[in-house]
Amino acid sequence: MTDGHRLPTETGRAFADFKDKAPNWCPGCGDFGVLGAMQRAAAELDLDPDRTVLVTGIGCSGNVTAFFRTYGFHGVHGRALPAATGIKLADPALTVLVAGGDGDGFGIGLGHLVHAARRNLDVTYIVMDNQTYGLTKGQVSPTSAQGFVTKTTPDGSPDAPVDALALSLIAGATYLGVGFSGDIKRLTELIKGAVRHEGFSLVQTMSPCVTFNKTNTFSWYKDRLVDLEAEGHDPTDRAAALHQVTRTDGRIPHGLIFRTERPPLHRAVGVLGGREAAPATEDLEFTLRSRAADLKALRDRFA
Amino acid sequence: MTDGHRLPTETGRAFADFKDKAPNWCPGCGDFGVLGAMQRAAAELDLDPDRTVLVTGIGCSGNVTAFFRTYGFHGVHGRALPAATGIKLADPALTVLVAGGDGDGFGIGLGHLVHAARRNLDVTYIVMDNQTYGLTKGQVSPTSAQGFVTKTTPDGSPDAPVDALALSLIAGATYLGVGFSGDIKRLTELIKGAVRHEGFSLVQTMSPCVTFNKTNTFSWYKDRLVDLEAEGHDPTDRAAALHQVTRTDGRIPHGLIFRTERPPLHRAVGVLGGREAAPATEDLEFTLRSRAADLKALRDRFA
Amino acid sequence: MGRFEASPVSVRRTVHERSSGVRIPAPDERGGSSSWRIGGLAGEGIDTAGDLLAKAHVRAGRHVWVTRHFPSRIRGGLTTCTVRVAGHPVAAPSGVVDVLVALHADGADPVKQSLRPGGILLYDESAVTPPDGPTDHEWVALDATGMAKALGEPRARNTIMLGASARILGLDMTVLEDVVVERFGKKRDEGRLSEVAEKNLAALKEGFDGVADVSPPPRPLPPETPRQGDLFLSANEAFAYGALVAGCRFYAGYPITPATTIMEYLAATLPRFGGVCLQVEDEIAAANMAIGAGFTGARAMTATSGPGLSLMAEAMGLAGSTETPVVIVDCMRPGPSTGMPTKTGQEDLSFLLHGGHGEVPHVVLAVEDLASAFTTAIDAFNLAEHYQCAVYVALDLALSMGKGDTPPFDVDGVVLDRGKRFARVGATEGAGAPETGEGYARYRETADAIPLRAVPGDVGGRHYANSTEHDERGYTTEVPATRVAMVDRRNRKLGDIDTLHQGLIFEGDKDAPLGIIAFGSPVPVIREALALARPQGVAGELCVMRRLLPLPRAELDAFFDRHERVLVVEGNSTAQLLSHLRAHCPEAHRAESLLKYDGDPFRVDEVLAAVMRPSEVTA
Amino acid sequence: MGRFEASPVSVRRTVHERSSGVRIPAPDERGGSSSWRIGGLAGEGIDTAGDLLAKAHVRAGRHVWVTRHFPSRIRGGLTTCTVRVAGHPVAAPSGVVDVLVALHADGADPVKQSLRPGGILLYDESAVTPPDGPTDHEWVALDATGMAKALGEPRARNTIMLGASARILGLDMTVLEDVVVERFGKKRDEGRLSEVAEKNLAALKEGFDGVADVSPPPRPLPPETPRQGDLFLSANEAFAYGALVAGCRFYAGYPITPATTIMEYLAATLPRFGGVCLQVEDEIAAANMAIGAGFTGARAMTATSGPGLSLMAEAMGLAGSTETPVVIVDCMRPGPSTGMPTKTGQEDLSFLLHGGHGEVPHVVLAVEDLASAFTTAIDAFNLAEHYQCAVYVALDLALSMGKGDTPPFDVDGVVLDRGKRFARVGATEGAGAPETGEGYARYRETADAIPLRAVPGDVGGRHYANSTEHDERGYTTEVPATRVAMVDRRNRKLGDIDTLHQGLIFEGDKDAPLGIIAFGSPVPVIREALALARPQGVAGELCVMRRLLPLPRAELDAFFDRHERVLVVEGNSTAQLLSHLRAHCPEAHRAESLLKYDGDPFRVDEVLAAVMRPSEVTA
Numbered sequence A, B: 001m002t003d004g005h006r007l008p009t010e011t012g013r014a015f016a017d018f019k020d021k022a023p024n025w026c027p028g029c030g031d032f033g034v035l036g037a038m039q040r041a042a043a044e045l046d047l048d049p050d051r052t053v054l055v056t057g058i059g060c061s062g063n064v065t066a067f068f069r070t071y072g073f074h075g076v077h078g079r080a081l082p083a084a085t086g087i088k089l090a091d092p093a094l095t096v097l098v099a100g101g102d103g104d105g106f107g108i109g110l111g112h113l114v115h116a117a118r119r120n121l122d123v124t125y126i127v128m129d130n131q132t133y134g135l136t137k138g139q140v141s142p143t144s145a146q147g148f149v150t151k152t153t154p155d156g157s158p159d160a161p162v163d164a165l166a167l168s169l170i171a172g173a174t175y176l177g178v179g180f181s182g183d184i185k186r187l188t189e190l191i192k193g194a195v196r197h198e199g200f201s202l203v204q205t206m207s208p209c210v211t212f213n214k215t216n217t218f219s220w221y222k223d224r225l226v227d228l229e230a231e232g233h234d235p236t237d238r239a240a241a242l243h244q245v246t247r248t249d250g251r252i253p254h255g256l257i258f259r260t261e262r263p264p265l266h267r268a269v270g271v272l273g274g275r276e277a278a279p280a281t282e283d284l285e286f287t288l289r290s291r292a293a294d295l296k297a298l299r300d301r302f303a
Numbered sequence C, D: 001m002g003r004f005e006a007s008p009v010s011v012r013r014t015v016h017e018r019s020s021g022v023r024i025p026a027p028d029e030r031g032g033s034s035s036w037r038i039g040g041l042a043g044e045g046i047d048t049a050g051d052l053l054a055k056a057h058v059r060a061g062r063h064v065w066v067t068r069h070f071p072s073r074i075r076g077g078l079t080t081c082t083v084r085v086a087g088h089p090v091a092a093p094s095g096v097v098d099v100l101v102a103l104h105a106d107g108a109d110p111v112k113q114s115l116r117p118g119g120i121l122l123y124d125e126s127a128v129t130p131p132d133g134p135t136d137h138e139w140v141a142l143d144a145t146g147m148a149k150a151l152g153e154p155r156a157r158n159t160i161m162l163g164a165s166a167r168i169l170g171l172d173m174t175v176l177e178d179v180v181v182e183r184f185g186k187k188r189d190e191g192r193l194s195e196v197a198e199k200n201l202a203a204l205k206e207g208f209d210g211v212a213d214v215s216p217p218p219r220p221l222p223p224e225t226p227r228q229g230d231l232f233l234s235a236n237e238a239f240a241y242g243a244l245v246a247g248c249r250f251y252a253g254y255p256i257t258p259a260t261t262i263m264e265y266l267a268a269t270l271p272r273f274g275g276v277c278l279q280v281e282d283e284i285a286a287a288n289m290a291i292g293a294g295f296t297g298a299r300a301m302t303a304t305s306g307p308g309l310s311l312m313a314e315a316m317g318l319a320g321s322t323e324t325p326v327v328i329v330d331c332m333r334p335g336p337s338t339g340m341p342t343k344t345g346q347e348d349l350s351f352l353l354h355g356g357h358g359e360v361p362h363v364v365l366a367v368e369d370l371a372s373a374f375t376t377a378i379d380a381f382n383l384a385e386h387y388q389c390a391v392y393v394a395l396d397l398a399l400s401m402g403k404g405d406t407p408p409f410d411v412d413g414v415v416l417d418r419g420k421r422f423a424r425v426g427a428t429e430g431a432g433a434p435e436t437g438e439g440y441a442r443y444r445e446t447a448d449a450i451p452l453r454a455v456p457g458d459v460g461g462r463h464y465a466n467s468t469e470h471d472e473r474g475y476t477t478e479v480p481a482t483r484v485a486m487v488d489r490r491n492r493k494l495g496d497i498d499t500l501h502q503g504l505i506f507e508g509d510k511d512a513p514l515g516i517i518a519f520g521s522p523v524p525v526i527r528e529a530l531a532l533a534r535p536q537g538v539a540g541e542l543c544v545m546r547r548l549l550p551l552p553r554a555e556l557d558a559f560f561d562r563h564e565r566v567l568v569v570e571g572n573s574t575a576q577l578l579s580h581l582r583a584h585c586p587e588a589h590r591a592e593s594l595l596k597y598d599g600d601p602f603r604v605d606e607v608l609a610a611v612m613r614p615s616e617v618t619a
């Protein structure tokens, strides 16, 4: 922190401190619950809005950046994780949250998800899964069930859904939780755990689209969610986690599925050259002068 | 087959019938063995070169299109599977083979792999995995081990490798085999099984790069491969397959890992409108005239 | 001076600058047309009401243009639908509204909604409170909410307002009843109606009875000239239908506003013709799939908007290098980046012209109205197969989502050009013996530079389509002379396109001093502006660009030669079309530029203001 | 006529057309420079031999330019390395070789390898069989294979040939010994040598002793003018080093020829300065990561070639919309599509200028030699942060992979421009009170249209960077006036770039009738051609374009004004630079075009042929 402008701000923030523009989602949209949980988690963790960045892709869910009062980066569709990678590595002192939809994350952005997970990028990724493309008015999504009928799949979707939980686990996510917009309390705890966790954490959240998905409704989810805690699931047990994410009984595990420790990308040898947390706004002019000798030595290697 | 030009050709083809340009890989490159197995498999299956398309991405491995004598489509880096999807769906009567490298398939192209697998696209995908980027002269690849030192990772790769086998299984591949360039016989059988299989088949092949990868050599692989047949593995058992692809003993399963039946994309309801195998060169002029009434009825819906 | 670097001799003008003080009346104010607008929240049936009214007008023999205005979010934002009706063909909003229907308070702001002084504001009194005191407008109250509840169909508020509108506009109720019945239930003569149709018919009547006759009516309805079978649809629908007729049998796409309705139409229809329509993981996949399908000989297409088009940049080159036919539609919306997803603009032109990296011969067409949407679809597939290249088609949101009437498309007159096919031509063209395939070379030089195309399944046509530079058989090469020959042939092959395709349509007065050049949705607006300018003594010739690349150079030069003043009208901020013309036609350096880039379509009065020099307006 | 649609007044010429019959001598043939080439299979130490010889020349005070020629496959194809040495700075191949060294039969074709009549062909007699009978060349045999085996270092064939070359060329052995020792072992005065260094020293001597003196030498060596600390490197290395000095602290990239060496250099050096260098999954990720890093205030970059650039098209718009500084380097190779990965060209210009969809204000710079590679890196980062936009830098393979000498870069003279930063400026610029943040608006209008930039961590600078069109605080908007204001501000902000950055470099004779315009690797070739033309009575002025966008309009107009004949030289088939100039400068319509697109760099004689009109050549 070479720049004086990074002054500490007061702590003890409340829910309201993370409110920004009023959300313009449809009344009843699942995303309200997710936003609420994010705001509660931020307040309870006492995140510093000036040192937190929320990175989103494009979708109804992606619009959350405008409603959540931290620094925000609303990138292009499907590329929230790459943008977040640049942000986190350039300034590891920042808390980086990433949010978006099932299409954004598991459709167009699927490759980045796997690559971010295997790198154990230290961000918290909250996917608001409504099993449809909300913003473009209800087409099939990668998590839609086979046979799902939409205007682009009038005979039903021919594709088996992307198994986002199992893929993320295999890909190397070190924190994996499933939340539900209808259970803000548990979702808040999952998000808090994810932010505290150092490494790639995915909070896959069931967040119904009340306008375009008349199948996967709040009650549809309620009927299928199983409480992992009640089931006595041990999230540190990889085999048990694998078992949960490959369930064939049609139930959706709800809660913390998996957690493990592995050095995150920004602590890997060579990635940051040993710097703990260099601020992005490093005083380059100063470095240029103070390390001129090193720079010239490098130059003279070419002589 | 409305067009008369699709005449049958003589059958009983030999290995040599699938030879095209002489390969220009480095002497000793693993890809020679893969090409040989492909040619043997093609001959033994008596594939019709005029009705077979080999689709490749960019890489040393991708150059195989010029050496294998069928129709060939050498697309852009990482997009062989999408091109193959268009080819297979436009003319399901074609046999479509796809080949490429680990970078092409598991790096830039990873998203397409998962999506092709979940669709159960009926193609045979042969990945020549050398755990490096051969054509661009030896950088780290998505399957390189963590710590792998290259010119772009002088301090060792910070990333955990992509677990291509497990991801493909989870993604929905219906045929999953692991071959080795040093065992052409088994590789030939795996490829033959894959081509016969209707659905998405991945033949992940260990194919050492003798020029740029001094770690993952032929003998390195030989020391680690375990013969699945000898182990008594049952490829129809999904749990056993999952167990194989998530082995933690550092061994690489060799042979057929998994096989199951699921309708391929081109047989899904709605995808081909019930046509079994419409030739791509359908006589559109004829359709336009013979179905003019249907077309006009559709038009008049707008009136 | 920013990126727009106009030559000193020319004039750049945007519609956003302060006006010169001269008031240009909207076209409706001159009579002959009239506009009705309904505003409310998304989900309140705004579009349905607009469509029904418009369809009733079309059935009655009038011309319409329907524009939608909605925010890029699903609910909670104000949505409006405007129906302009006229006695002559129209495809442009008027900019001024005569009758405004407000289902929600946000829709009841006469200024924001451009209600003309003296116009009628029909409102749901449960949702809207009229201002105290006198106003410039006539406020007409109706308890639509209460009536709908009483009918047991609370969602029928829109239909009630439609009935009331019919009375106010002086519209014949029977046609309106017909379209309501078609929409909600069975055809009248097909027996019993559905319950919801019954209720909506009742709602229509309630609304009609709920207001008084307005006399004289706000603006007399244009005359009826009934025509047989006129269609009412959007340019996206017209294009998608044209693609189906043209033989498109493969579509892969990814949803994006305003292109999605093309995929939706084809998803519903392609399988019935043995075709494939697939929503896929992203636009990169979509483009590569379409190219793969094109490689097999299928007519293949994808459609997208700016962000997706950017993702297709690499595929542009692949189609070029492998000489694979493919049609790529860009339904433009404003950028940069995600930009304004629900607004219109013409900002992708430069990108369409210059494509991705490297040099890729391709064709860029543009659609300017419903009739050209259909014919351009046919042209696009024909040119793609004839020249074995990618054909891009530019639409813009105003066309993609606007709806209007057009005479029925001529399906019988459609002619297909499948190009030079190995299967048909066989051993000609120096292709050697097709039976053995030894003599055939996919990329061999020919007289017209177009190679002979074989597809998988063609016995003896085996070859290698290669994204890397290649020799005549497709094998990778680095021999300089081979490379140069390949580039030269590819560059040359589109050389005769003017003989196959009419790239420019000239309309109006060739001898007038004024010439106007445009493409896309501004065209109908300009047509109307020119029609209005003529009685005022200003004539002009309009050059409609249906093809932007290869540029119809000779005809353009002649156009510049015959006009003293040339105005280039386009929907972007950097005058991309003008720059394109300037790069090729020296005379274009004296052209004037009229630009608009606020997200809304050009208005007739805006074009008129630029057409009429101030001196001419006062004259 | 294909896509190249030249105006009738202008002349298009490619170097590939049949020559006029007038023979233009290669520059070496005029004396003052000389070329040595070694050819063999990849893996035979071709590049090492070339580098060592070149470095020895530089140490001795001569100027060099080293070009590599290799196929896009790893082994088995012929690779050559050519060292041109001169008494004046050079950065272009001669096109003709004086001494050819063949380690493999494929490299021993004097015609293919451009060995001049009378030139010397030194060959490994175990690999090459000379032709029977008399030839135009002097064939010198050496048993390099045998000697290397005898030395116990079979891979030292290249070093043996180097020793023999030293004798033939008349080169001082001590300098050569120095560079060999540096390359293979410890510095001489640092004690014992490594075994491999010892063996290579012995090989050098064996080679030297193995051939006879050639007198007179094939071409006298240029004079030595020893300079202190001259560097020997590629433009990629010079640029990457410049980026490091400029404070680049984040690099994400994906391997691609010929850009990869930039990433390789930064991977080895960035971590030592607390920076990050990451090879990632694809170019889409790379660009978005760099933009993310730029958003935090880090100086961030990525580098790629055509195919990767195409994949970055969408990110171009993202940087534009969010006004995030980022540097994107395009090391050009010929397209279309995968094209010719190991060849050179300048075909991406149009794409760089017009970017992805929509309208995105950005800067395009170009590098033409080693010195400008370093300074352009500094400029690129400064302009990116000053204007808060993407800066593209065009290199081409000839520069990216060519190596030469240049005076040491002036690290002390580097000045950084971090732009308008909230943290520094605080409450000025109408930004309100930074303490509370309530008054700060990231995208607020300012006098020079450049907004005040805050980055995460700036207390009170909180804002929302948005790919969707937004208001001054970043919130999504669809208000037409706000949209227009945003577009206008973004378009305007680069307006004063001419005051900050010298976009054009003028060299030569302002009063001559001839003016030449070019950018990139053709520039040094033209410099040399002009130097050779002058003694023959043809003078000219060269306009080097360091900045292609925004176009330095005024200076270009003046350049056209002062030259009767203007020639635009570029490495593509459709005259992209000329089209760009024509779109903006009416006078450019009379310019002539010289094009080359076979994958090889321009040669001095090719440019000379276009510079000298046939009448002038015979004069």
Ligand SMILES: Cc1ncc(C[n+]2csc(CCOP(=O)(O)OP(=O)(O)O)c2C)c(N)n1
Pocket (backbone or CB within 6 Å): A058, A059, A060, A061, A062, A076, A077, A100, A101, A102, A103, A104, A105, A128, A130, A132, A133, A134, A135, A136, A141, C254, C255, C256, C257, C283, C307, C308, C311, C338
């Ligand atoms: C490159 C690109 N393609 C397409 C779009 C259009 N688009 C916007 S949001 C979206 C998908 C939304 O679905 P999801 O990610 O599930 O988010 P939701 O709206 O359901 O929350 C699409 C396809 C775009 N903005 N950019």
Ligand SMILES: Cc1ncc(C[n+]2csc(CCOP(=O)(O)OP(=O)(O)O)c2C)c(N)n1
Pocket (backbone or CB within 6 Å): B058, B059, B060, B061, B062, B076, B077, B100, B101, B102, B103, B104, B105, B128, B130, B132, B133, B134, B135, B136, B141, D254, D255, D256, D257, D283, D307, D308, D311, D338
């Ligand atoms: C879009 C794009 N990016 C980068 C490249 C450069 N490139 C060519 S092949 C390749 C990777 C090769 O690795 P792999 O796929 O493992 O194939 P291998 O050569 O090892 O067989 C790369 C990065 C390219 N051609 N296109």
Ligand code: SF4
Pocket (backbone or CB within 6 Å): A024, A025, A026, A028, A029, A030, A031, A060, A061, A130, A134, A135, A208, A209, A210, A211, A212, C074, C075
């Ligand atoms: S469309 Fe669906 S996801 Fe979008 S805001 Fe409405 S309910 Fe939510």
Ligand code: SF4
Pocket (backbone or CB within 6 Å): B024, B025, B026, B028, B029, B030, B031, B060, B061, B130, B134, B135, B208, B209, B210, B211, B212, D074, D075
């Ligand atoms: S570089 Fe490696 S992968 Fe490529 S041809 Fe040589 S050995 Fe094979």
Ligand SMILES: [Mg+2]
Pocket (backbone or CB within 6 Å): A059, A101, A102, A103, A128, A129, A130, A131, A132, A133, A134, A141
């Ligand atoms: Mg969704």
Ligand SMILES: [Mg+2]
Pocket (backbone or CB within 6 Å): B059, B101, B102, B103, B128, B129, B130, B131, B132, B133, B134, B141
């Ligand atoms: Mg590889």
